Amino acid sequence: AQSVTQLDSQVPVFEEAPVELRCNYSSSVSVYLFWYVQYPNQGLQLLLKYLSGSTLVESINGFEAEFNKSQTSFHLRKPSVHISDTAEYFCAVSEKGGSEKLVFGKGTKLTVNP
């Protein structure tokens, strides 16, 4: 079984500051990794994913995440945040070749202040 730990439940930052949202996972098999963003009272939107290949993956809006197998981590980073990045961010894993179920972390609330 897989599990996901998001160490920070809330991360407040100022606009244009860099941010890192941490995600660690546990699994006995190889996994796919995802970051989703959720705005209030909405569903989840895929931000980026790691399936294979390059360990650094990027989104179209400036976020990036790096898969680190030895540290079982998939931290999300952005060098300069905007007010509009304020949202809940969820890290998720899925077992390769497995049941397709996504296992989510508890989420990190990112609040960008002016």
Added chain:
Amino acid sequence: GAVVSQHPSRVICKSGTSVKIECRSLDFQATTMFWYRQFPKQSLMLMATSNEGSKATYEQGVEKDKFLINHASLTLSTLTVTSAHPEDSSFYICSARAQGPYGYTFGSGTRLTVV
């Protein structure tokens, strides 16, 4: 592409009544859909996996008689909360897998309030 429509977005019902939530894949066929429940300020908990043409697979601790799932076509799955009680109030989200490796798309969610 790969849009999932979930309806209704909000519903308020009286205790003891049943509520049906629909999840549709608009531009792709989904043999598998997933139903999640999200409590305030918490993560998504998978309730069940909905398989087209067969019975849903429920996660441990989820009452299958209370949360009825029907996946009658490749584009529609429904979740019916039967005999709803205030503790069933929550945010319910569906997800479907589109073509390609792990192309999960989520609906916009349904806020259920049982009074």
